[in-house]
Structure formats: C-alpha cells, structure tokens
Amino acid sequence: MTEAELSLFLEASVRLGIPLALAALGETISERSGVINIGLEGSIIAGALGGALGALAFGSAGLGVLTGAAAGMLVAAVFAAFAVGLGADQIITGTAVTLGGLGMTGAVYQARFGATGTELSLPTLQALPLPFLERIPLVGSALFAQAPTAYVAYVLAPMLWYWLFRTPAGLELRAVGEAPDAAKAAGVRVRRVRFLATLVGGVLAGVAGAHLALAHAGTFAENMSAGKGFIAIAVVVLGRWNPLLVLGAALFFGAASALQFFLQALGFDLPYQLFLALPYLLTLAALGGWVGRARAPAALAIPWESE
Amino acid sequence: MTRPLARLGGIERRFGAVLALDGADLEIRAGEVHGVLGANGAGKSTLLNVLGGMLAPDAGVVEIEGRAVRLGSPRDAWALGIALVHQHFTLVPRLSALENLALGAGHRRGLAGDLEKLMARTGLRVPLDARVEQLGVGDRQRIEILKALLRDPRVLVLDEPTAVLTPDEVDGLFGLLKELAADGRAVVLVAHKLDEVLGVADRITVLRNGRTVLTGPSAGRSVPELVRAMVGGDAVDPIALGLTGVDAGATGAMSRPPAERGETTTSARALHAGGVVVRLRGAALADRSGPGVHGVDLEIRRGEIVGVAGVEGNGQRALALLASGRAVPDSGSAELPSGIGFIPQDRSTEGLIAEFDLVENVGLALQREPEYVRGPWMRWDAVRDAAERIRERFEVAAPSVTTLAGALSGGNQQRVIVGRELTLARDFLVAENPTRGLDVAAAAFVHAELRRMATEGVGVLLVSTDLDEVLGLSNRVYAIARGRLHDVPEERRTREGVGAFMLGGTADG
Amino acid sequence: MVDGGAGGRFARTRWEPVAISLGAIGLTGLVGAVLLLAGGFDPLAAAAAMVRGSVGSWDVFVSITLVRSVPLILTGLAVALAFRAGVWNIGAEGQLYAGAVAAAGVGLAGGGLPAVLLVPAVLCAALAAGAAWAVLPMLMRVRLGVGEVITTILMNFVGIHMAAYMVHGPLQESRGVFPQTDAIAEAARLPPLLPGTRLHVGFAVAALLALGMTVFLHRSRAGFRIRAVGASPEAAHVSGRIDARRVLVGCFLVSGAVAGLAGGVEVAGVTHALYEDLSPGWGYTAIAVALLAGLEPLGVLVTGLLFGALQAGAGAMQRDAGIPAAWVGVVEALVILAVLGLDRLRRTGGRVLPGIRIGGGGGA
Numbered sequence A: 001m002t003e004a005e006l007s008l009f010l011e012a013s014v015r016l017g018i019p020l021a022l023a024a025l026g027e028t029i030s031e032r033s034g035v036i037n038i039g040l041e042g043s044i045i046a047g048a049l050g051g052a053l054g055a056l057a058f059g060s061a062g063l064g065v066l067t068g069a070a071a072g073m074l075v076a077a078v079f080a081a082f083a084v085g086l087g088a089d090q091i092i093t094g095t096a097v098t099l100g101g102l103g104m105t106g107a108v109y110q111a112r113f114g115a116t117g118t119e120l121s122l123p124t125l126q127a128l129p130l131p132f133l134e135r136i137p138l139v140g141s142a143l144f145a146q147a148p149t150a151y152v153a154y155v156l157a158p159m160l161w162y163w164l165f166r167t168p169a170g171l172e173l174r175a176v177g178e179a180p181d182a183a184k185a186a187g188v189r190v191r192r193v194r195f196l197a198t199l200v201g202g203v204l205a206g207v208a209g210a211h212l213a214l215a216h217a218g219t220f221a222e223n224m225s226a227g228k229g230f231i232a233i234a235v236v237v238l239g240r241w242n243p244l245l246v247l248g249a250a251l252f253f254g255a256a257s258a259l260q261f262f263l264q265a266l267g268f269d270l271p272y273q274l275f276l277a278l279p280y281l282l283t284l285a286a287l288g289g290w291v292g293r294a295r296a297p298a299a300l301a302i303p304w305e306s307e
Numbered sequence B: 001m002t003r004p005l006a007r008l009g010g011i012e013r014r015f016g017a018v019l020a021l022d023g024a025d026l027e028i029r030a031g032e033v034h035g036v037l038g039a040n041g042a043g044k045s046t047l048l049n050v051l052g053g054m055l056a057p058d059a060g061v062v063e064i065e066g067r068a069v070r071l072g073s074p075r076d077a078w079a080l081g082i083a084l085v086h087q088h089f090t091l092v093p094r095l096s097a098l099e100n101l102a103l104g105a106g107h108r109r110g111l112a113g114d115l116e117k118l119m120a121r122t123g124l125r126v127p128l129d130a131r132v133e134q135l136g137v138g139d140r141q142r143i144e145i146l147k148a149l150l151r152d153p154r155v156l157v158l159d160e161p162t163a164v165l166t167p168d169e170v171d172g173l174f175g176l177l178k179e180l181a182a183d184g185r186a187v188v189l190v191a192h193k194l195d196e197v198l199g200v201a202d203r204i205t206v207l208r209n210g211r212t213v214l215t216g217p218s219a220g221r222s223v224p225e226l227v228r229a230m231v232g233g234d235a236v237d238p239i240a241l242g243l244t245g246v247d248a249g250a251t252g253a254m255s256r257p258p259a260e261r262g263e264t265t266t267s268a269r270a271l272h273a274g275g276v277v278v279r280l281r282g283a284a285l286a287d288r289s290g291p292g293v294h295g296v297d298l299e300i301r302r303g304e305i306v307g308v309a310g311v312e313g314n315g316q317r318a319l320a321l322l323a324s325g326r327a328v329p330d331s332g333s334a335e336l337p338s339g340i341g342f343i344p345q346d347r348s349t350e351g352l353i354a355e356f357d358l359v360e361n362v363g364l365a366l367q368r369e370p371e372y373v374r375g376p377w378m379r380w381d382a383v384r385d386a387a388e389r390i391r392e393r394f395e396v397a398a399p400s401v402t403t404l405a406g407a408l409s410g411g412n413q414q415r416v417i418v419g420r421e422l423t424l425a426r427d428f429l430v431a432e433n434p435t436r437g438l439d440v441a442a443a444a445f446v447h448a449e450l451r452r453m454a455t456e457g458v459g460v461l462l463v464s465t466d467l468d469e470v471l472g473l474s475n476r477v478y479a480i481a482r483g484r485l486h487d488v489p490e491e492r493r494t495r496e497g498v499g500a501f502m503l504g505g506t507a508d509g
Numbered sequence C: 001m002v003d004g005g006a007g008g009r010f011a012r013t014r015w016e017p018v019a020i021s022l023g024a025i026g027l028t029g030l031v032g033a034v035l036l037l038a039g040g041f042d043p044l045a046a047a048a049a050m051v052r053g054s055v056g057s058w059d060v061f062v063s064i065t066l067v068r069s070v071p072l073i074l075t076g077l078a079v080a081l082a083f084r085a086g087v088w089n090i091g092a093e094g095q096l097y098a099g100a101v102a103a104a105g106v107g108l109a110g111g112g113l114p115a116v117l118l119v120p121a122v123l124c125a126a127l128a129a130g131a132a133w134a135v136l137p138m139l140m141r142v143r144l145g146v147g148e149v150i151t152t153i154l155m156n157f158v159g160i161h162m163a164a165y166m167v168h169g170p171l172q173e174s175r176g177v178f179p180q181t182d183a184i185a186e187a188a189r190l191p192p193l194l195p196g197t198r199l200h201v202g203f204a205v206a207a208l209l210a211l212g213m214t215v216f217l218h219r220s221r222a223g224f225r226i227r228a229v230g231a232s233p234e235a236a237h238v239s240g241r242i243d244a245r246r247v248l249v250g251c252f253l254v255s256g257a258v259a260g261l262a263g264g265v266e267v268a269g270v271t272h273a274l275y276e277d278l279s280p281g282w283g284y285t286a287i288a289v290a291l292l293a294g295l296e297p298l299g300v301l302v303t304g305l306l307f308g309a310l311q312a313g314a315g316a317m318q319r320d321a322g323i324p325a326a327w328v329g330v331v332e333a334l335v336i337l338a339v340l341g342l343d344r345l346r347r348t349g350g351r352v353l354p355g356i357r358i359g360g361g362g363g364a
Helices: A003-032 A040-058 A061-085 A090-113 A139-144 A148-166 A168-178 A180-185 A190-217 A228-238 A243-265 A272-293 B044-051 B074-079 B097-105 B111-122 B137-150 B167-182 B194-200 B223-231 B268-272 B316-323 B347-351 B358-366 B380-393 B410-424 B440-455 B467-473 B495-502 C016-038 C043-055 C058-084 C092-109 C115-144 C148-168 C202-219 C221-231 C233-238 C244-271 C282-292 C297-321 C327-347
Strands: B006-015 B018-028 B033-037 B059-064 B067-069 B082-085 B155-159 B186-190 B203-208 B211-217 B276-285 B293-301 B305-309 B331-335 B340-343 B428-432 B459-464 B476-481 B484-488 C351-353
Touching: A003 A040, A003 A139, A003 A148, A003 A168, A003 A190, A003 A228, A003 A243, A040 A061, A040 A090, A040 A190, A040 A228, A061 A090, A061 A190, A061 C327, A090 C282, A090 C327, A148 A168, A148 A190, A148 A243, A168 A180, A168 A190, A168 B097, A180 A190, A180 B097, A190 A228, A228 A243, A228 A272, A228 C148, A243 A272, A272 C115, A272 C148, B006 B044, B018 B033, B018 B044, B018 B059, B018 B186, B018 B203, B033 B044, B033 B167, B033 B194, B033 B223, B044 B059, B044 B082, B044 B155, B044 B186, B074 B082, B082 B137, B097 B111, B097 B137, B111 B137, B137 B155, B155 B167, B167 B186, B167 B194, B167 B495, B194 B223, B203 B223, B211 B223, B276 B316, B276 B459, B293 B316, B293 B459, B293 B484, B305 B440, B305 B467, B305 B495, B316 B428, B316 B459, B340 B410, B347 B410, B347 C233, B358 B380, B358 B410, B358 C221, B380 B410, B410 B440, B428 B440, B440 B459, B440 B467, B459 B467, B467 B495, B476 B495, B484 B495, C016 C043, C016 C282, C016 C297, C016 C327, C043 C058, C043 C297, C058 C092, C058 C202, C058 C221, C058 C244, C058 C282, C058 C297, C092 C115, C092 C148, C092 C244, C092 C282, C115 C148, C115 C244, C202 C221, C202 C244, C202 C297, C221 C233, C221 C244, C233 C244, C244 C282, C282 C297, C282 C327, C297 C327
Parallel strands: B018 B211, B033 B186, B033 B203, B082 B155, B155 B186, B305 B459, B305 B476, B340 B428, B428 B459
Antiparallel strands: B006 B018, B006 B059, B059 B067, B203 B211, B276 B293, B276 B331, B476 B484
16 A cells, blocks of 8 residues: 555545544533433534535535534433433433434425435535644644644543543533432532533534534535444443543544545455445444443433432 | 521421421531431431532521521532531542542642641541542541531531441541530531430430421430430330330330240241251352452351341342342352242332332242242232232231332331242341331331241341341341451340451451 | 332323323424424424325225334334333344345245245244344343443444345346345235235234233233333342343344344335335334333334324325425424423423422322
C-alpha cells in the first residue's frame, strides 16, 4: 500500500469516525449520569434533518449545525421527559424515540420534498485545514483537514474528561450515575442532573446528525443515520465511559468502516454487503473481548424515584 | 428557659396509603443529646428525614431558632446548620472516601487539610484514597459521620448509627457525641434499643404510630414507663425492644431461658430430636459484595436454634446462602436435608415478588414440591389452598389471597414469607435477620414461630446482626467476623462477650 | 421506600391492562391528530383513509390486514416472551431475516420433496436460524456479562446485510439481475387458509402459538418460572430456587426462534422469495405490539391485528390523504410512549413528579 493510499484510508477513518465520536461523547455524559439513551438514533436523524432544513433556510451550513443541535436536543427532551421525568423504562422509551424520530423525519421530509425525494442540495460544511498541523506527515491531513465539527470532537474529549473527573460538577454527575440515592443525600438534584445530561447528549447527537447531512452527504436522506446511534452506544461501552477512550473507540470504528472502501480500492473482490456488516461484527468482537472487565455506571438504565 | 434550637410541630407525612407521621412534635435544645425512641414503624426515621431536608412534610411546621423555615432539600438543611447521618449508608461505592467526603461537603478548598484536623480531633480515621466499596462497614459509618461533621453543624442528627458497630465502637461514638453536645451543639440520636439511648441522652422523645407520646428529661425515667409509651397496650416481645438483661419482667412477657427449649419437645418430629440435620465441613463461598466465608465447620441438630451474631457485612450473606442450599460451596462440603425453609433478609426483593399476588408468591417456593405440580403443570388450586391456610394460620392482614404482595405492610409480608417457608422447613430453617424493620408485634410473632419450629424438631439457623435477638433465642451461639465462624462458649454469651468475638477476635479477644 | 410499593393498589384487576391499552390508543389518536393538524393535514381524512385501507371491505381485511398482521403477531410474541423473562431482545429484526434466509434456502433446495415434508422443513429451518441468530448475544450476556440490548441491535444490522448479501450473491435469482431469490418450490409454500384470499396458514400458526403461549405462561410450571425470573431474578433465585440463567438462555433462544419463524412464514406464505427489504421494521414494531398487549400472548394477537391494520391503512392514507407512510413510525412511537406513561401513572397512583398529581388515584 502506498503512502497516499494509507493517508486516504486514515482520512476516511477520521471522517467516518467523527459523527460517531460526537454522538458517543454526548452519550458518555448521559450514561455517566445513569441514563442510557437508545433514542440517540432519533436525535441523530433529527439533527440531520434539522441541520438540512436550517442550512437551507439560512443559507449557511454553520447555522445548520446549530439547528441540527436544537433538533437533536428536542428529541432527547422527549426521551428525558419519559425516562427521567416519569421514570419509565429507558430501553423501551429509547426504542420508541428512535422509531418516532425516524418516522417523523421521514414524514416531514416527504411532506416537504415529495415522496420520491427530489435531490436536495445543501450548503455544505467545508473542510477547514488547520495551518501547520495539516502538514504533519501521514496523519496531518487525516486529522487536521476536516470539517470544523471534527475539531469540536477533538477539543470536547479532553474537556469532558477534565470536567467529569476533575471538577465538583463532574463528581456530582458521576455520583448520580453510580448511586442516585447517595447523591440526593449529598444535596444533588438527581433528576435535574440526569435531565441536563440527557439534553447534552441530544445536542451532540444533533451535531453529529448535522455533520452527516452537511459535511458528508450534502443532502438529507431518510434513515441516513443508518444505526449510528446504536453504534455510538457501543462505542461508549468500548471507550469504557471515558471521553478520551471514547474518542479513540469512535476513530477505531471509523477505521473499520473505512476498511471497506480501502480493501475494495486495493482490489480485494469481497462482496460489498459483507463490508457493510464488518463494523458491526468488529464492534461485537470488541465488546466481547474487552468489556468483560469494564464496569458500567452502577445505576445505568435504572429509573430513579425519590419518595 | 432557652429558646429551642430546632422545633418540629405537628408534622404529617404519608407514603401512599401509609400515614408514617401523624402530627409528630420534636424540640431540640443546644447542648443536649436528644434521644428519639420508638418501636419499628413508629416514624422515627421519617421524622429525622424531615429535619434533614430529605423528605418534605405534608403538614406541620419546622422552626429553627424560632423562625419558620422550609426544608426542601438537604442543602436547605445544611444552610441552617443541620446535618443528617443516615440509617442506610449514602455513600457512592465506586468513589473514594475522599471523593465521597467532597461530594458531601460542598467541595470547598482545603478540604484535605480540614479533614486531617477533623480526623485528629475526633479520632475517626478513614483511609481517604480507598474506594468505599473496599472498606468495611465500620469505616463507612465513620465516613458518614465525618461527612456530617465537615459541615460543622449546629444540629447533628444520627439515625440508628449503632446497628453496624460493635459494642466497643458504640461506646466510642457515644463519647464523641457527648463532647459535641458539650461544645454547645445539639445531637439527635435515634435508636430502638432503650438501654443504649438512656445511657447517653439528656432528654428523650418517644414516638408511637407517628405521634409524639412523651418528651422530657431522660433522668428518672423507668424502663417500664418508656416501654408503655413506645408500645401502648400492645403485647411486647422483650427481645425486640433490646430488653434482655434489663428488667424484662416489666414487660409482662418473659421468655423462657434458652436451655429449656430444646428439651420440651412434644410433636412427632421430636422423635428425631438431637440428630444432626446439617453439616458444613470446611465450606467456603466467595461473595462479590462481601468477604464471603471460609473454613466453615458447622453442625446443626434437630430441635436446636443456632445463632450467628456479627456486624453486618462479615460473611453472613454467604453463610445463609450456603446453609439454605442457594449456593454450593466453592470448596469444602455441605450436607443439607431436603426440607429446607429460608427466610431471607431482604423481604421485598428476595422474599417476595411485589407484583405477584399471594397465591403466586406462595407458589414461588412450593413449585418445587411434588404435591403442587402435575406433570409440567402447576396445581394452582392446591397452591391457592396452601396460600389460604397461610393467610389464616399466620393472620396475614390481606383482604384475600389475590392481594398483591407489594400492597402489604412489612410485617404482613414477613408473615407470608414465614408461613410459606415453615411449610417447607420439614427439617431445617435458615432465618436471616428475620425481624429487621418489623414492628414489635410482628417481631414477637416471628420469634415465637422460630421457637415453635425448634420444639417441633426442626433445626434452626438464625443469622442476625441483632445481638439481643441471637442471645435471646439461641441454644448455641457463634460469632462471625471477616468470613470466619467463632464458637462462643456458654459463659461468654453476653453482649460484651460476644462483641469481643465479633471484632474478629479469638477466645482471648 | 415504605411498604406499598404498588402505591396503595391492593388487588390486581383483570381490566386494568385493557384500560391502559385502550387509553394508550386514545391518547395516540389525540396526539397524532394534533401533530397531523400542525403539519397541515386533515386528521379526519387520514382516519377515514386508514379505515378504508384496513377494514374497508372483507377482502381488504382478510387479504391485506390479516396477512400483514402475521409477522407482527409472531415477532410480537417473540418480544413478549423475551421481555416477560427479563431478556431485552431488541433483535427480532435480525432474527427474522435469519429465519427468512433459511426458509428461502430450504424452500429453494427442497424442490423434490412433497409439501407435507417440505413445509415443516421450511418452518423448522426458520425456527432454527432465528434461534441461532440469538446465540451470540445470549452467550455474550451469559458468559461475558455484556448486555443484550446493544448486541441484539448490532446483530440486526449484521442480519440485514447478510440477507442482502444472499440475494446479491449465493441465492440470487437465476438470471442474476434482481436482488432477490427465485421463487421457492410450490411444495414449500404455505397453503391458503381461506380459499380465494391471500390469507395463508401462517395466520393460524400465529394464532395457535399465541394461545399455546398463554396457556404455557399461566398454567405450566416452566411458564411460571419464566414470569418469576422476569419479575424478580433475585426472588426467583432465593425464594424459588430457580436457575435464572437456564430460564434466560431458554427464553432468549425461543424468542429468537419465534422471530425467525416470522421471517420463514413471510417467505413461505406471502412473498415466496427472499427480498432485500423483506421487512419494513417488523422486529422493531413488535416492541410496540408486545407492550401494547401488556406482554400477554393473547393480547399480542389483538395488538398485532391492530398494527397490521395500521400498516395496511398507511398505504391508503398516503394515496388518499397525502400523508407520508413514514408517519406509521410516529404512531408506533406514540403508542409505546402512551403505554409507558399510563403504566407509570398507574404505578405511582397518579403522581408524576413530586408535587404534581394527575387525577385522584392512589387513595386506596
């Protein structure tokens, strides 16, 4: 393999990993507070449509990212209202929110652009090469000639790590996810923390969705999230609920997805559908081999009720 | 007279259908240790949780230094100088001791320094960098108290702090509480053991059925007077009130000394009395949440009650699971009979299924008995009959056997479990903290049933953190410490004597 | 915290679950109508089209609604059984595809066999493949402690891509043009249930299975053990001495098998070939079907029919009222959320958040 090919592979890995990283970083925050949001997929697809509509309305991809974030947060708010507010089962609520998010975005899209979906052309997020950094051999252009949303993920991971493990608010969030009753006794408002953490997760999932529509595809398509919400949840597990490792796990997953193009480019004649399944299989293998020793937040997925 | 530091008046609090507090009053003055007494279920913890800001009252007033206040959260209480040490640990197991203290103390700067000073002053030392899940219950209790003291409270409230401490540690704690009171603070202490509270409190308040029935100086109070206040006219089980060794005769229901019981057997099962029914040899079982047990040698004979005393978290869980056949030993052997009943400690999660009705809950255990199944099918008619018999015989206060278990009071849930397990315990019964959280009448009922089983020739293993319960009921007594059993000789079966063994000591402990 | 976790609710009433289901349907209609109005659609026209397209005539009802309900009932039963045992099998979709692939494979290969042998062989292959698709998540849960929610979802994607690979590769129709298989042998097809309609024997299979599962869950010891483990694994172990792991393994596999059967029945009864997009997400809709039925197998029969009607009516709705068919997903989500919401209200006796009460319930 030539250096150019390798560099292309790395670039594709990062490009495919970034939306996962964004969504997974948000999910890390909500899971650290004890909320597993299977509705993440719904937030991502809402973010994609919200981003597309926003970019179209304002004629700006940057503003589209903001509307995408808002749409992702809105979906997460529905999830949180049931799963945190009412204390309903998180898995089932999340499944419903995903179904609803996919259905709603499909319906809105069809209503707006017709059932066949006239090809929608959007203002796109242009790559923003960072001076000097992009010239680092091999990895420079892969890491530092990406859309601005990628840099959000790079910066966010260490920030979130610091916030989680080195600040009082992060300590409170972790306490809520480990032992909500104890957190309450320490004066932490459990519901509020969980609600806000879930909303943060929704915002980042919305940004991830907007990134899909505006930086990758330049258009919106029904079901374009293609299970990324679920993979992001697996990425959180792979990253052991640690933002830095989560970023790494997302990039690993991106590499697994990039492998399909890469091997094809190298002339391997393997069926394309098997390549599509590869990332999921790799994730399963990684979960099996690696997670056995990692521990989820103790109160994850357990609804909390104060008396 | 000085103005009270804190006053709760006419407090009411309801949980679903249960009225936990029905106009309770409490008045706390600076410089005193104030004991709050009451039988289980009298509302002590609820009242203290109101004072600590954990529970909002449905009605009533809370005044601090004469000013009416609203305590909506623990933060509100702290702001007014009230700190609560909970009955159940409120620590986050996977965080370090220091992180837990930071969480409770509002993360101020210089926390580590303050902690050092506080630990030096109070003598409460804990390893700050260890994760709480790795610490024993004594350390955890100390962290809880340090957490409260870090807030430099004017009112320190402790809810049953002695349950997990050895008798020696209790003395140390009480000494500290007296010093704090001498500092001009107020200390509120809840315990359901009369003699403990009388030993340390300056004034007392007695609750019954959610109401304050007596309040005043503790000096000059007689035990019978307090017992009457606590239980009203109800029948009394001296063990449940912690009165063994005190003037139990005052309660009018003296228990026979343990030695007599094994002999006065009358039923047909008595023919087998004396035969060994359970034999554990070098048995070991690891337990993720505790020390597990190792090297357990234990023989239990028909007709005897063998008591195992110990501070919580020393391997009782593993011992109960082994003896009841719920777990097989990792090493060593366990010879168990076929007819085993098991009264688990945790009624609501292990003993019963809340959303199942009584028939199904009885069936849960009986489905292993041949007479309740036919081929692959349940004989629900037979199970229903059994449930009816249990409801009548054990006086379960439920409108019918189709009542959901979750709708019953704790005492009635325990009656269902006891009734069910007694039908299974043809040979052997394991009871794990069988009266925890029960009111006096329910506890007395459970004690009577354990005795009755023994007289009918069943071997009984009583595993309890309640030392008085073990001493009051058992023919033989073991102490459990760090996963090992220690045989307590006859002459050392006193609270102090067993307490020494519970520290993990040997015969000379 | 205090006794009475059931919130003062004393006895279970037989009609409570039915009331919740009916209430959920009502709420869904209400919220759905508001959303439609907000989107500029006419809810009444939508409802009328929905009714016409699902129960407008006997033929529409039998040949469209009932036929569409079969995979929903089967996957609904799969999900209900799993959830009953506390197994969060979100993988019915992938298991369905596995069953469909196996059924198509056997149906194509077994050309020479008589129908009495081939039809059972096709259905057994579907059952086995569905169970096999559940093996990996089951083992990961039991052996490694990896939660099954994520792993079953991941297996869904693998299953969908595997089926796609089959119709592009080894099982592609003989001309090699379309992404589908050849039609399976005549002898492999499910016979019609009502002559002159498209309704096939698969409907009877689904109905009998629902009946059998109800009897099994409520009358047999094994069924009781499953309910006990699902309601409280701790109590089942400590008080019932039930091996929760065995129950979990069994229910996981049977759930997968029944979902696989859904795929096999669809191939053998309706499409007679394997297609890339065989399922419009039945495995996910099944969760709504099962929950609305209160996880009761007989209830699944009813709610499966209801969702069959909904999917049958969606086409008419799009055609006649211009409402996008994707709307069905929103309705499914609303149904699940309404069931969850009403169930929470029942359990808390009307208390939503501290200080907020809806209605006067809970004063038992």
